[in-house]
Amino acid sequence: MRFQDVWFRYARGAAWTLRGVTLTLPPGEVAVVEGRNGAGKSTLLQLAAGVLRPGRGAVEGRPPVVGWVPERFPADQPFTARGLLRHMAAIRGGDEAQIERWADRLGFTGFLDVRLSRLSKGSAQKVGLVQALLVPPDLLVLDEPWEGLDAQTREHVPQIVGEVVARGGSVLISDHLGEVGRLPGARRWHVRDGEVREGAQLEARRVIEVAVAAADAPEALERLRAGGFEVLGVRDEVVPR
Numbered sequence: 001m002r003f004q005d006v007w008f009r010y011a012r013g014a015a016w017t018l019r020g021v022t023l024t025l026p027p028g029e030v031a032v033v034e035g036r037n038g039a040g041k042s043t044l045l046q047l048a049a050g051v052l053r054p055g056r057g058a059v060e061g062r063p064p065v066v067g068w069v070p071e072r073f074p075a076d077q078p079f080t081a082r083g084l085l086r087h088m089a090a091i092r093g094g095d096e097a098q099i100e101r102w103a104d105r106l107g108f109t110g111f112l113d114v115r116l117s118r119l120s121k122g123s124a125q126k127v128g129l130v131q132a133l134l135v136p137p138d139l140l141v142l143d144e145p146w147e148g149l150d151a152q153t154r155e156h157v158p159q160i161v162g163e164v165v166a167r168g169g170s171v172l173i174s175d176h177l178g179e180v181g182r183l184p185g186a187r188r189w190h191v192r193d194g195e196v197r198e199g200a201q202l203e204a205r206r207v208i209e210v211a212v213a214a215a216d217a218p219e220a221l222e223r224l225r226a227g228g229f230e231v232l233g234v235r236d237e238v239v240p241r
């Protein structure tokens, strides 16, 4: 999928929210969209999903099956979670077994028959995830998927992303919580002042804290650096002998 010189504004005559975005997300790849609040991350994701249309330019090569998980899954609807998911399945494909399977995996089987308006934000997010996954998507668009989810369910997000990618699908995911470290290898798209720039890809690494006697610190630092390790910081502390 490719943004080809995409410009977008919410109203005629208003300032452009996004200007001249040209970026490619190849099949089997993940891009994490970063930027401060109000920068335009959700706008970019909705353009990718086809929920918004560019004012100028085009989104090309959008694959046929797109799963979109909005930032806030609309809970003010007169359905239970199961009722909504059945409607979605009827429109988009998918069946009862898929609903049950995802509910079981995400741990909300007990909430399937609860009205959406009574669900917590985290449970509503799970419904949002399931509706996007009822039919395996070629493009999965996740708007702040970690927000509101409990720690256990957060772990599912990288797994789900990995499964879509393994099938050759692509994933566009916004993140202002800095959870991006969970997705090593992802492209990084940074939104700022209406422009979107691609940054360096991420690699997984682990930070190890090591304490040495103060007198040994210079030698330890030298040896670490000589060994090709990056020293992130040095601090003093006093401990009992």
Ligand SMILES: Nc1ncnc2c1ncn2[C@@H]1O[C@H](COP(=O)(O)OP(=O)(O)OP(=O)(O)O)[C@@H](O)[C@H]1O
Binding pocket: 010, 017, 035, 036, 037, 038, 039, 040, 041, 042, 043, 044, 071, 176
């Ligand atoms: N429906 C809308 N009508 C008018 N302006 C909007 C609309 N939706 C968003 N905006 C404005 O467009 C800009 C970009 O909003 P967007 O939601 O894309 O930002 P974001 O980076 O996703 O922010 P956040 O992290 O807070 O969700 C903001 O100034 C926002 O106020």
